[in-house]
Amino acid sequence: MSVPDSDMLISLSEALATPVSTLLGENVTEPEADDLKAISAKLEVINLQLAQRKAAGKKMLHWLLIALCAGIAAIFAFLLALESPYLGWDYSDPETAVLGVALHAFEWLFVRVAPLILVAAFLGLFLTRKD
Template sequence: MLNENIKRIRKSKGLSQEELAIKLNVVRQTVSKWENGLSVPDSSMLIILANELDTTVSELLGEPVVEPTTDDLKILSEKLEVINLQLAKRSITKVKTIRWILISLCAVIVVIFIALASMNSFYLNWNYNDPELAVAGTILHGFEFLFVRLAPIVFLTSVVGVVVTYKKR
């Protein structure tokens, strides 16, 4: 049945054995063997053959193609609707999670700013001749230096992110 279907579909497309062979990157004799039932294409070649002939592998193999009924279409559309609702819920949950992470980041930045402002760089009065205090003071000063410069950018970016996640879709 495969050999007859290949020949019938090839002829209906107006292709010669040579033209089909060129499209499939095989020799003409290979197509001839398929059509005469002397050999069959392997599974990967069957897929390529079906694509070149604008048909399905099932049709090439002679399996009846069942047209979907309206009941099948209704069931399929209901399943797709359920999947779409699940995806929408997942998307909303993801947006809410991102929003709360950004709000938390803003809160942490504000708390650290308040803590640093209330400390008023007290570590600058330490005795830096003591190596342990020197290291701790340097670390605190480096943290404060970087934080004061980077935190406003991160804070504003987080605020914009929160506003964007509240935007109506």
């Protein structure tokens, strides 16, 4: 039995637009259109699930930023309502002194850091809004 020239087979397959395996007489089953449709349907479902997950994450982040803004506003309102009561305390008792210093440190730090966090949260709200 003779073996055909591989270059000749490739040239014939290109000219006839048929696979080389068909020219050699082999029965090769090509992927059916149904298989491709099933794969494309699965890929479409996966793509939809990923898009829904991304949208849910964006919505969750948006609501967390709203809660952060509300929390910062509530703490500011609470600190304003208290009017720094520790300023009038008698600091001769060590426990009172420690508590007064802790409250003052929290208030001092919060008043300086919270506006930056609030601006960042508003920027995040702007970026995660619905278009």
